[in-house]
Amino acid sequence: MSAQLQENIAKAEGYLARFKENTLGHFINGEWTLGSGETFDNTTPLDQSYLGKVAAASVEDVNAACEAAAAAAAGWAATPGAERRKILHRLGDELEKRAEEIAMVESMDCGQALRFMRQAAVRGAANFRFFADQAPEARNGLSLHQAEHTNFTVRSPLGPVAVITPWNTPFMLSTWKIAPALASGCTVVHKPAELSPLTASILAECADAAGLPKGVWNMVNGFGAVAGKALTEHPAIKAVALVGDSATGKMIQAQTAQTLKRLHLELGGKNPVIVFDDADFERALDATVFMIYSLNGQRCTSSSRLLIQSGIKDKFLAALKERVANIKVGHPLDPETEVGPLVHTGHYDKVTSYFEIAKQDGATIAVGGKSLRDEMGPGNYVTPTLFVDAKNDMRIAQEEIFGPVLTAIEFDTEEEAIKLANETVYGLAGYIWTSNTGRAMRMAHAVEAGMLWVNSENNRNLPSPFGGVKMSGIGRDGGDWSFDFYMETKNVCIAHDTHKVPVLGR
Ligand code: NAD
Secondary structure (H helix, E strand, O other), X not given: OOHHHHHHHHHHHHHHHHHHHOOEOEEEOOEEEOOOOOEEEEEOOOOOOEEEEEEOOOHHHHHHHHHHHHHHHHHHHHOOHHXXXXXXHHHHHHHHHOHHHHHHHHHHHHOOOHHHHOOHHHHHHHHHHHHHOOHHHOOOOOEEEOOOEEEEEEEEEOOEEEEEOOOOOHHHHHHHHHHHHHHXXXXXXXXXXOOOOHHHHHHHHHHHHOOOOXXXXXXXXXXXXXXXXXXXXXXXXXXXXXXXXXXXXXXXXXXXXXXXXXEEEEOOOOOEEEEOOOOOHHXXXXXXXXXXXXXXXXXXXXXXXXXXXXXXXXXXXXXXXXXXXXXXXXXXXXXXXXXXXXXXXXXXXXXXXXXXXXHHHOOEEEEOOOEOHHHXXXXXXXXXXXXXXOOOOOHHHHOOOOOOEEEEEEEOOHHHHHHHHHOOOEEOEEEEEOOOHHHHHHHHHHOOOOEEEEOOOOOOOOOOOEOOXXXXXXOOEOHHHHHHHHEEEEEEEEEOOOOOOOOOOO
C-alpha cells in the first residue's frame, strides 16, 4: 500500500468517524432530527464494512419536511434575487472549504475513485455560483407585441419542490438540481439515494452555514417506496425533479398523477459511441475508454454501446482490448485507481449477471467478465469488461448495465449506424467520431438523443440543455431551462384601448 493511500485512508477515517458514531438524521426546518426513529445500516462497497446508521423517514417525517418547505416558500420567494445570489455564493464557499471531506466521504460511500471525486465539491460550488448569478433576473420575461395589445410575461417560483437523487454521483447531481431550484426562489425537500446518503448531509450543513433561512432546504433520508413515494404524493409539493432509473420515473409519473405535479425526469441510457473509419483514431479511443470506464461505468451518459465501422474495427478493438485490460481497479482512495468497487452488492450482482448473459446471447467476452472478489476480498470489485461479436438486439446491447462494461457492435454504412443507434428504448446521449463534417451534421440530426457530442467525450457546459428523450426522460436542465422548470410563467395582456370589444346583450 502506497504512503499516499495510507494517508488518504487515515483522513477518510477521520471524516467518517462521526457518521459511524451517530445516526444520520433528517434536516427539517433548520434542525437535525431522527424523526420517527426507524433506521437502516449504511455500508461501504469497499469491503461491506459499517459506515453508520441512517434514519429512514416515515410518511410523517416526510410530511413535516414538506410542511416546513411550504411554510418557508413565501418568504424565500419574496427574498430579492440579489440576496438569494449572495447566500448561494456563500454556499459555494462552504462547499469549497470542505472539498477534501466531500471527495473522500463520497468515494467511501459509493466506491467512486477519488481521482474523479476530487472535483465534486468544486463542480458543486460552480453549479451554485452559475445559477446564483441568474437569480436577480430569474423573474424577467418577454415583451410580446400585437397591434392593439402588449403582452408581457413574468415568472414566479413554483413553491416547494421535491428533488430525488440517485447514488451514482450523488453529490454533484444533487447540487445540479437544488441550485437552480433555490436560485428560482423555490424551497426544497431533497431525498438522496438510500445507498449513498452521506454527502447530502454535508450539503445540508453547508446550506445551513451559508445562512439559508429555516425550511428553505430540507433533507429526508430513507427509501423510495416510503419516503420517496410520500414526497411525490404530498399536495404541498408542486414539482418533482428525479434523477434515477426509468422504472422509477414511471412510478413517479403514476404517484404524482392525483396531485398533477410538474415533472422533470432524468433517467437511464444505453448511449452509443459511433466511431467511423475516418475518425481521429487515438482521440476516439481515449474518449471511448473514458466514457464507459470512468466513474465505474455508473454514469447515465456512459457510452455503453460502441458502434464501430468495419474498416477500422479490427485495429480499434485490438487497441481497445489492450487499454481495457490495463485499467487499474483498486481502492477508491488510491490516487492510481481508475475503477473502484460498484456501489452495492445488489448492483454488483446485477452487473456480474451480464457476464453470463453475454455468453448465452452468443457474444464474446474479449476482456474481463469476472468478479474480482477472489483476488480483492469482499468488496464489489469487477474487471473492466469488453464484449465483442455482439448484435444490437442482445440484452447486453439493450439493457442499461450501469457498470464498467462495454458492448461493441460492428456496422458498415452510415444508415446502418443510425438504425443501430436508434434501436433502443433510451435516448439520453450519443457520441459521434468522424472527420467528415457533413456526416457529423447528418448523424447529429438523425440520432435520437437529448445530447450529442461530435468528436468529444461528455463535455460539461452549464448553460447548455441536459436531458434525454424516449425512456431517458422528460425535461432539460441547464441555463434557463432549469429556471423554466422551477418557475411558473404568467402572461399579462394590456390593451391599448383602441380595439373593438365584442358586444353582447346591449
Ligand atoms: P433509482 O431510480 O433506483 O433511485 C433514484 C432515487 O429514486 C432514489 O433516491 C430512490 O430512493 C428514489 N425512488 C425509488 N423509488 C421511488 C418511488 N417509488 N418514489 C419516489 N422515489 C423513489 O436509481 P439509482 O439506482 O439510484 O440510480 C441509477 C439510475 O439513475 C440509472 O438508471 C441511471 O442511468 C440514472 N441516472 C440518470 C441520470 C440522467 O441525468 N439522465 C444521471 C444519473 C443517473
